[in-house]
Amino acid sequence: MTYFHYQDDILHAEQVSIIDIANSVGTPFYCYSANSIIDRYNQLKSAFSGIDCLIAYAMKANSNQAILSLLAKQGAGADIVSLGELERAIKANIPPQKIIFSGVGKSKKELRRALELNVHCFNLESEAELDRLNIIADEMGKIAPVSLRINPNVDAKTHKKITTGTSENKFGISHKDAMRIYEKIANSPNLTAIGIDMHIGSQIIDLEPYDNAFALLKNLVIDLKAKGHRISHIDVGGGLGIAHGQGEKEPDIDAYAKIVRSHLSNLDCTLVLEPGRWLVGNAGILVTKVEYIKHGENKDFVIVNAGMNDLLRPTLYEAHHDILAVEHENGKENMFADIVGPICESGDYLAQSRTLPKAKQGDLLAIMSAGAYGAVMAGTYNSRPRIPEVLVKDNHFEIIRRRQKIEDLIALDSVPSWI
Numbered sequence: 188m189t190y191f192h193y194q195d196d197i198l199h200a201e202q203v204s205i206i207d208i209a210n211s212v213g214t215p216f217y218c219y220s221a222n223s224i225i226d227r228y229n230q231l232k233s234a235f236s237g238i239d240c241l242i243a244y245a246m247k248a249n250s251n252q253a254i255l256s257l258l259a260k261q262g263a264g265a266d267i268v269s270l271g272e273l274e275r276a277i278k279a280n281i282p283p284q285k286i287i288f289s290g291v292g293k294s295k296k297e298l299r300r301a302l303e304l305n306v307h308c309f310n311l312e313s314e315a316e317l318d319r320l321n322i323i324a325d326e327m328g329k330i331a332p333v334s335l336r337i338n339p340n341v342d343a344k345t346h347k348k349i350t351t352g353t354s355e356n357k358f359g360i361s362h363k364d365a366m367r368i369y370e371k372i373a374n375s376p377n378l379t380a381i382g383i384d385m386h387i388g389s390q391i392i393d394l395e396p397y398d399n400a401f402a403l404l405k406n407l408v409i410d411l412k413a414k415g416h417r418i419s420h421i422d423v424g425g426g427l428g429i430a431h432g433q434g435e436k437e438p439d440i441d442a443y444a445k446i447v448r449s450h451l452s453n454l455d456c457t458l459v460l461e462p463g464r465w466l467v468g469n470a471g472i473l474v475t476k477v478e479y480i481k482h483g484e485n486k487d488f489v490i491v492n493a494g495m496n497d498l499l500r501p502t503l504y505e506a507h508h509d510i511l512a513v514e515h516e517n518g519k520e521n522m523f524a525d526i527v528g529p530i531c532e533s534g535d536y537l538a539q540s541r542t543l544p545k546a547k548q549g550d551l552l553a554i555m556s557a558g559a560y561g562a563v564m565a566g567t568y569n570s571r572p573r574i575p576e577v578l579v580k581d582n583h584f585e586i587i588r589r590r591q592k593i594e595d596l597i598a599l600d601s602v603p604s605w606i
């Protein structure tokens with residue numbers, strides 16, 4: 188089931204015409220399909236049916252309050268990486284008992300607030316963090332529930348900027364040190380180990396790295412239990428990839444669940460999943476308008492009004508996003524071009540060397556698969572205000588983040604009186 192489709196040759200999100208949204212909110216904008224997200228959540232839930240399992244949505248993928256609230260309503264928890272995400276999750280009515288705190292650089296303030304709220308688990312990433320949390324929990328008269336994030340030194344076979352589970356990466360603690368550090372946790376009066384955690388990377392398409400990593404995780408759990416550590420949950424992280432374009436294949440959710448089950452389902456532990464991209468990536472698009480067509484010496488450029496500040500993935504990760512014309516025309520001639528933004532950077536492109544139906548000034552284009560790591564990574568470079576986000580459900584849409592105003596941007600600055 189795809190939630191972005193043509194109806195009478197016009198791209199629709201569910202039953203809403205993208206042209207109608209553009210006329211109402213202007214361009215560029217992000218547009219998400221609520222039913223797509225709900226559908227994905229249910230697919231994931233059913234793939235793991237029969238297992239006691241917490242789906243802790245990795246909200247850094249898309250942390251809009253409406254998206255969080257929608258997932259909270261389905262029963263999701265949250266995997267958070269900052270105080271800002273913690274406060275967003277709470278505001279979206281995600282119970283603290285369903286919140287997992289990940290990240291390598293948790294500050295004292297962040298640890299205190301998360302302890303105060305009684306989050307479900309702190310995923311520790313270093314001994315220094317362990318020490319800090321033990322001291323803060325002592326000061327607050329609390330016992331902090333923790334997991335150790337294990338770095339299995341497994342290559343996730345994904346882009347180098349989103350591989351996290353090799354010894355080259357800053358994440359986690361080597362599996363070789365795990366036993367010693369669980370001993371240290373057991374000897375820390377204000378910590379209690381409740382689980383174990385692993386997250387090997389993002390946009391993982393080939394499932395084999397998971398197979399290797401979870402086999403290692405299983406052995407660790409068995410060893411830890413044998414030494415008397417009470418591991419009650421196994422957090423398998425996120426990372427499941429999506430197809431960003433036609434012809435790309437997507438890992439099968441049931442095959443993934445099967446790998447998880449085969450290694451980890453008979454260890455008398457509950458499971459924590461931390462999916463981000465897989466839940467929301469294909470539930471969103473970025474809609475932009477063509478400003479100019481420029482005929483270069485070697486190639487053509489389609490200059491649009493969205494740029495790398497709105498969607499960073501193409502230039503940051505060399506990511507491919509399909510680009511569709513919002514108005515489809517049968518038998519239209521193709522063009523070969525770079526689709527670029529207005530920003531003064533050569534890295535400001537949404538696609539390079541792309542064949543697409545011949546575009547002209549004023550046309551609307553849809554950058555597909557932009558629901559994850561899109562709006563959340565946006566910035567205001569070149570003093571471009573953040574663009575709006577729209578959520579569609581069935582036959583209606585609502586603005587879930589308003590377009591930032593230029594005055595909003597300027598108002599953040601102040602000029603010293605001596606100038």
Ligand SMILES: *Cc1c(COP(=O)(O)O)cnc(C)c1O
Pocket residue numbers: 245247248266289290386388389390424425426427461462463464465559
């Ligand atoms: C980013 C992240 C995730 C989610 O990754 P996806 O590829 O979006 O599924 C899960 N867990 C941790 C610890 C992360 O940092």
